[in-house]
Amino acid sequence: MSSIKKPPVTHPSARTNALGLKLRDYEGTMSTLCAGCGHDSVTAALIQAAWELAIPPHMAAKMSGIGCSAKTTTYFMKQSHGFNAVHGRMPSVTTGAAAANRDLICIGVSGDGDSLSIGLGQLCHAIRRDVNMLYIIDNNGVYGLTKGQFSAATDIGSRSKKGEVNTVPPIDPVLLALSLGATFVARSFSGDKQQLVPILKAGITHRGLALVDVISPCVTFNDHEGSTKSYAYTREHGAEAVTTDFVPLRREITIPETDAAVIEVPMHDGSLVRLRPTTAGYDPNDRASAYAHVRACQARGEVATGLLFVEESLKEMCDGLGLPQEPLVNLTHEALCPGSAALEALMERYR
Amino acid sequence: MAATDVSTPDYYHKVVDCQWACPAHTNVPGYLRFIAQGRYDDAYLLNRESNVFPGILGRTCDRPCEPACRRGRVDEKPVAICRLKRVAADHRGDITDRLPRGATVKNGKRIACVGAGPASLTVANDLLPLGYDVTIYEKNPTPGGLMRINIPAFRLPAQVLDEECDYIIRMGAEMRYDTPIESMRALLAEGYDAVFVGSGAPKGKELDLPGRWDAPDQVHIGIDWLANIHFGHSTAIEPRVLIIGVGNTAMDCCRTAKRVGATDVKVMARRGRKDFKASPWELEDAEEELVEIVENHSPKRFVVEDGKLTGMEFEIVEWKTDEKGKQRSTVLDTTIIPCDAVILAIGQDNAFPWIERDIGLEFGDWDMPVVDRRTFESTRPGVFFGGDAAWGPENIIWAVAHGHQAAISIHAHCEGRDLTERPPQGMTLVSAKVGMHSWAYDNDYDPSLRQKMTHEELTKRFSDIGVEVELGFTPEQTAHEVQRCLNCDIQTHFTAPLCIECDACVDVCPTRCLTITHNGSPVDDLREHLSAPALNPAQEIYVSDALPQTRRVMVKDEDVCVHCGLCAERCPTAAWDMRTFDLRLPYAGRDLVAR
């Protein structure tokens, strides 16, 4: 909590994006999270990404469940839509929103508790369906909101603030997503915006579900020595597999041509994701090698970060279901509700 | 870049833009907070400590603090610092008990001051409490110098001036009015331990154009004319008046003329408006009184017919900047502007006919005494200069600043110490945190715009030269205006070993002042690669020691920090803290002043 609202003054150099909006126009209300919470940095990175992409605020939907992480949707894009679902149910509500309006930019923010315990099934099915959304997991290894219990993301051997050692194996959302066929899988760190912002931009632009597992330390319950999700531990053990540069449509490409290791992934809207593996031989287009790399890092006690796997999907959920391109809200009443004769005809097909 | 040293006063002092810009380094945010709390006496005395004449300066100061004010960089207009000083003065109670007192035990040293202007009075203010006998020689019958005889009463009421001069005189200054010093040699022969020359720059500049002496009664020297009006030697002027020059004196002349009979007053300027010497607010005030300001008219001759001045001829000029960046004029036309009187307000010169040139007191260029910029001593030991007498016309606050420094020198001289060893400035830095999320200052941002001063209505002002034009701020205006102050003295203080590099401070800062980055680039390069580019080279960049986790550094661009304290509120480890900075200025005999 802070005692005051952010002063409504901006830096004299503050620029406007293509929509004429300033960065601060993408802010939300003041955060009520603990001072120093990693989740606030993820929020700041989202604000930056949304501003740089010039997302029209009214075209975005901020979706969340329950947890400190879930609260953060209030802290950015105050002019956007939002839905705070019950614990673990953000994916299904988002699935509905994405189905009803294909033009919506769905940004889901969840926690490791919200997504890997109570909401694990929801997460898995959203990945399978390839719902067109950015799915952020603010991963702090604990249930922050309920005062620091171990979550399903807590590593074996990690100690709680009071000293207990976790003995139950963790679920790694990155490995889970890779094995379930996710089309965009990344891991980053709230304390590294240089890495995080381009990943978020690529994730928002990606067609299909973009899962971004963000190590986001809980300063209050999980930032002590012995924790494997602290600022210090993440800094020491983070191993970036690949650097990401997001090149929006129409921007001149200025990266030197000589860099042979660059892998370019064209996005459906014409923008470009340029990936530069920092580990020799790493191929972010190859699911099996991505999986193997993450496992190998894990075995060495390292945390693999970066945009680890991307495959610009051809068919996200709505395509698969054959839904109309038009948002349902734009359809005429007749199209939406063709009447009892049409229903009869349909039923006839199954008789 | 090396880590910034914040252990000496200069770094944090510079952050307090107004205090840094004030020649006397008045603690502006400190007194504004006192006003906000209704503590007018404290506000007045805190002012008086450094600037000696809060009531006078609250109406007349040249206010170098205001163009420097941080608020002006985030919100168009600076805080009305000067007029809030007047609020402190107008609302103070009886503070005589809390004023410095003349010493009862004398130290046996005798000081002579020439002139009873602000410079000499400041010297007396600082030396009387130390036991000095101070004698002030003044050629006029009253104290105050130009503040009394030139600054018109409609800007500075006599009662305000009297009170503040009296505070000093009552400390035991020996006033010798109506006593012009006519010989420095004779004065020195009286055996004073030191002499301070605060005689001002009393000579108005001449304009020796054709016709100047053909109708001398209708052509006046501005500062002399104002003095004549003040003393009642002159009580009226003809209807159509031209003022030559567009500086501060011109502004007082045109407005005074309007009050003693002139109906059509034009201020004639050689240059365009952007090059005027007068402050914008003075121009506004004059124009409000229906004075016409005429640009790009260069005087050519006085038009005198049958021994009577009937007008003045001007060249209408156009100004262009040449290759060397110098402004050059070309004449487009000439014109005669009819008038019945001309007032010359084109500047002042010093004049020291009373100082002999063979007494070991050297004169240099432009027949000005050679005075040391740091010690204020002339080439004759024991003779000091300050105020307008030292290096030509300035203003009141500079005269005060000089007076303080000269007093330090005089004290050292009388004690046989080296004058060049100046007493250092000090500082205290105390955490402003008084609770979980509360601070010893109001950190919320007040979006109010600068309050507009209310003026007396025109007919009433012209009815009597003594009617003060500015009515002062109402309580509501004061309440808003003090809250516009950003509390720049509440410093963001950083302790690098505590930082866990969570970015909370960087993220929350409304004006993107903070960056955590790798150290290595030269400062100019660094300036361009921060969260927001550091656009203002006049403002410092703070660089921390290496941070514990990554060896990166915390960088802060001071330029548009609004001192909201959010960085400190969002910092989980109190690596950022808000700390109240108090500059301790040395004065004569009191090396460091504690509040």
Ligand SMILES: Cc1cc2nc3c(=O)[nH]c(=O)nc-3n(C[C@H](O)[C@H](O)[C@H](O)COP(=O)(O)OP(=O)(O)OC[C@H]3O[C@@H](n4cnc5c(N)ncnc54)[C@H](O)[C@@H]3O)c2cc1C
């Ligand atoms: C018209 C006008 C308007 C101004 N308005 C402002 C303003 O609004 N704000 C501002 O800050 N400044 C203003 N100034 C400037 C300001 O008044 C001076 O800078 C300031 O008063 C200088 O102080 P001082 O102590 O050096 O000398 P002065 O104030 O000039 O005092 C010198 C004194 O010495 C006396 N004296 C001179 N020679 C002798 C001698 N031989 N023997 C004895 N006595 C002597 C004089 O009579 C005078 O009283 C204005 C100046 C003018 C001319």
Ligand SMILES: Cc1ncc(C[n+]2csc(CCOP(=O)(O)OP(=O)(O)O)c2C)c(N)n1
């Ligand atoms: C149905 C239901 N069960 C349990 C809870 C209690 N609860 C609130 S938040 C939370 C865990 C949040 O953990 P996480 O998603 O990691 O969020 P964080 O606070 O760590 O960001 C739990 C179990 C609840 N609100 N609702």
Ligand code: SF4
């Ligand atoms: S409890 Fe932990 S996760 Fe929740 S706001 Fe505080 S620091 Fe963040």
Ligand code: SF4
């Ligand atoms: S006080 Fe801190 S948060 Fe506020 S403007 Fe200054 S640096 Fe930024």
Ligand code: SF4
């Ligand atoms: S909030 Fe505090 S701990 Fe976090 S980066 Fe800023 S100074 Fe460091």
Ligand SMILES: [Mg+2]
């Ligand atoms: Mg959690």
